[in-house]
Amino acid sequence: MAARVRALETILTQKGLLDPAAIDVIVETYETRVGPRNGARVVAKAWSEPEFADWLKRDATAAIASLGYTGRQGEHMQAVFNTQDQHNMVVCTLCSCYPWSVLGLPPVWYKSPPYRSRAVIDPRGVLAEFGVTLPVETKIRVWDSTAELRYLVVPLRPAGTEGWSQEKLADLVTRDSMIGTGLAKEAA
Amino acid sequence: MNGAQDLGGQMGFGPVAPEKDEPIFHAEWEKRALGVTLAAGAMGHWNIDESRHTRESLHPVDYYSSSYYEIWIKALETLLKRHGFVTQDELLVGDTLGGTAKPKRVLKAEEVPAMLARGGPCDRPVRGPARFKAGDRVRTMNFHPTGHTRLPRYARDKVGVIDAVREGFVFPDTNAHGRGENPQWVYTVVFGGREIWGEGADPTLTISIDAWESYLEPA
Numbered sequence: 001m002a003a004r005v006r007a008l009e010t011i012l013t014q015k016g017l018l019d020p021a022a023i024d025v026i027v028e029t030y031e032t033r034v035g036p037r038n039g040a041r042v043v044a045k046a047w048s049e050p051e052f053a054d055w056l057k058r059d060a061t062a063a064i065a066s067l068g069y070t071g072r073q074g075e076h077m078q079a080v081f082n083t084q085d086q087h088n089m090v091v092c093t094l095c096s097c098y099p100w101s102v103l104g105l106p107p108v109w110y111k112s113p114p115y116r117s118r119a120v121i122d123p124r125g126v127l128a129e130f131g132v133t134l135p136v137e138t139k140i141r142v143w144d145s146t147a148e149l150r151y152l153v154v155p156l157r158p159a160g161t162e163g164w165s166q167e168k169l170a171d172l173v174t175r176d177s178m179i180g181t182g183l184a185k186e187a188a
Numbered sequence: 189m190n191g192a193q194d195l196g197g198q199m200g201f202g203p204v205a206p207e208k209d210e211p212i213f214h215a216e217w218e219k220r221a222l223g224v225t226l227a228a229g230a231m232g233h234w235n236i237d238e239s240r241h242t243r244e245s246l247h248p249v250d251y252y253s254s255s256y257y258e259i260w261i262k263a264l265e266t267l268l269k270r271h272g273f274v275t276q277d278e279l280l281v282g283d284t285l286g287g288t289a290k291p292k293r294v295l296k297a298e299e300v301p302a303m304l305a306r307g308g309p310c311d312r313p314v315r316g317p318a319r320f321k322a323g324d325r326v327r328t329m330n331f332h333p334t335g336h337t338r339l340p341r342y343a344r345d346k347v348g349v350i351d352a353v354r355e356g357f358v359f360p361d362t363n364a365h366g367r368g369e370n371p372q373w374v375y376t377v378v379f380g381g382r383e384i385w386g387e388g389a390d391p392t393l394t395i396s397i398d399a400w401e402s403y404l405e406p407a
Contacts, residue, residue, distance in 0.1 A: 001258055002217035007282030008265065009224050011274055014284040017231065021297035023223025029304055030222070031212055072226075072307040076355070093196035093340050095240055096256055101307075105222070107210050111256040113201040120196045120342065120395050121385055129204045139392045144196065146338045147374050147398035148310040148357055176206075 035104035038069045039152055040173035042102060043184075044166040046079070047157040057081065060152065064102060074101025074150055080143060081154045082180075087138050088153045089127075089180030091119035092145040099150035103175055110179065120144060130181045153180040160187040189241075189334055192248035196342040197385070221257040225264050230295040230303060233271045236310075237364035241336035242266050312371035314356030319401055320375060324350045327407040328377070328399065336364035339403045343395075347407045348379040351396055359400055372401040 012018035042064055046053040055063040060077035064070075077099060080088040092098065093116050098106040109115050118126050123140045127133070134140070143151045155177040161169060164187075176182030213219050229239065242263040244251070251259060268274045272289030295303065320326060330345035331337075338360050352375065359370040381393030 001221075001261070002215065003282070005217045005220050005224065005261055007279070008261065008268075008274075009220055010282065011278055011284050012224065012228065012268075015273070015288045017273060017288060017291050017294060018224065018227050019294060019296050022227050022295045022300050023220060025297045025300040026223040026226050026304070027213075027219040029300070034304075035212075070307070071305040072303075075307040075309040076311060076357075091196075093342075094193055094338060095243065105212055107207070108214070108255070109204050109206050112204075113195055113198070113252060114204045116195040117198040117201050118204070122390075123393065124390060126204055130206055137392065139394065140390065141378075142393065142395045144340065144343075144395060144397045146340060147354075147400070149354060149374075149376075149398050181206075 030100075030105050034069075034100060036102070036173075036175035036178065037170070038067070038104075039099070039102035039175070039178045040170040041067060041166070042069070042079075042152065043154050043173045043178065044169035046081075046154055047161075047169055048166050053081075053154075056154070064152075069101045071101050073097070074099050076149050077102070077152060078149050079152045079154055080141070082156045084156070085139055086141055087134055087180065088141050088143060088151075089119060089123050090143045090145060090151040090153060091116060093117070093120060094144075094146060097145035097148075097150065099152050101150075102152055103178060107175070127181065130176060132182060153178050155182075155184040158184050158186050189244060189336065190332055190341060191244040192246065192251035193240075193244035194341050196340045218257045221261050225260045227295045228264055228268065228273075230293065231273075232292040233273075233289075234267050235358075235363055236308065237336060237358070237360040238366075239263065239267065240360070241364040242270075244336070310358045311355045312358055312369060314371050314373055318353050318373040318375075320350045320353065320373075320404065320406075322350050322352055325407040326350060326375075326377060326404040329403050329405065333361065335361065337361050339399060340397065342384055343377075343379065343397050343399075346379055346383050348377040348383065348396075351376040351378040354398065357400070359402070361400075361402075375399055375401070375404065377404065 056079045060079040096111040172185040177184045278285050354374040356371040357374045362370045377399045378396040381389035
């Protein structure tokens with residue numbers, strides 16, 4: 001595959017269809033600037049500021065854009081809030097739709113058949129494979145991203161974090177907790 | 189199409205394998221695959237729906253034995269051939285043999301940050317009001333189009349409730365095939381686990397999809 005991609009890049013570059021330097025900038029963007037730290041900051045702010053949380057509920061695209069996170073695969077955002085009663089989990093059964101602007105590029109498992117096939121029919125089994133066991137009475141809502149809306153899960157705020165700064169709170173917000181295959185880390 | 193991509197509820201793929209401290213890319217070629225795919229898309233000769241349909245049109249054996257970046261590259265080769273930018277012979281020898289269609293634009297490095305920050309919004313004004321409102325009961329269509337659709341098989345001919353009226357969005361089923369954007373209202377529709385999976389479904393489970401208006405009828 002390495003040779004095949006190199007050949008494709010070479011042909012397109014020779015034909016003047018591709019600027020290899022543009023590829024470098026794309027890669028650098030997702031390696032250094034756009035990743036799950038963006039989403040963690042959104043969640044930490046929602047935990048800390050009720051007004052921001054309300055805004056995030058009503059108009060996630062605008063609320064998230066106010067932090068500077070916009071663009072490709074985050075054009076139309078929805079935030080879904082976990083509660084004591086309901087856990088949210090996001091999947092794209094049809095391809096690999098994922099909120100790039102807040103989480104970066106999706107992990108391999110998110111794009112692979114085991115997750116895409118089972119998240120909708122056996123979410124508790126999938127969660128167990130991530131080491132997560134929810135109370136039997138907790139409702140599970142699975143959001144299949146079949147259109148252009150991209151979902152960000154806002155996990156429950158861990159106990160014992162009262163008064164924490166948003167930067168410190170963001171350290172507890174894992175990527176998986178914002179997909180719904182994990183929970184936020186406990187306060188150490 | 190009822191293709192390999194339509195995975196919801198399929199069985200036999202084994203456990204999910206989360207990778208601890210997963211790197212963003214697993215090989216150098218994956219970086220180039222991402223970049224080539226985005227840059228070629230930026231030429232503006234196909235839309236995201238045509239891209240998705242090209243990926244899901246891979247033979248199921250090929251689809252299931254390819255990683256996602258491999259799926260992207262295989263589909264990209266097809267798109268580039270279809271739109272006159274490369275030939276099969278060129279791909280076979282890995283070298284330029286002839287000319288190319290004229291691109292609408294070529295993405296330059298300095299344009300990348302703005303292009304990524306802008307993205308490709310798919311919301312469009314829709315003529316006429318939304319047919320459904322939150323709380324309405326709806327039944328999804330039972331259809332099996334040979335072309336592109338975003339109504340997964342597991343959610344066809346099922347009764348659900350409108351959870352939210354979203355916006356007007358480009359209709360993938362026509363847009364993927366060059367038949368226009370034809371924007372429609374999109375709704376989040378929620379189904380009980382039992383409606384989808386029958387007896388034995390997790391009683392605490394609800395599943396939602398985002399559905400274009402023409403996928404739905406009143407129930």
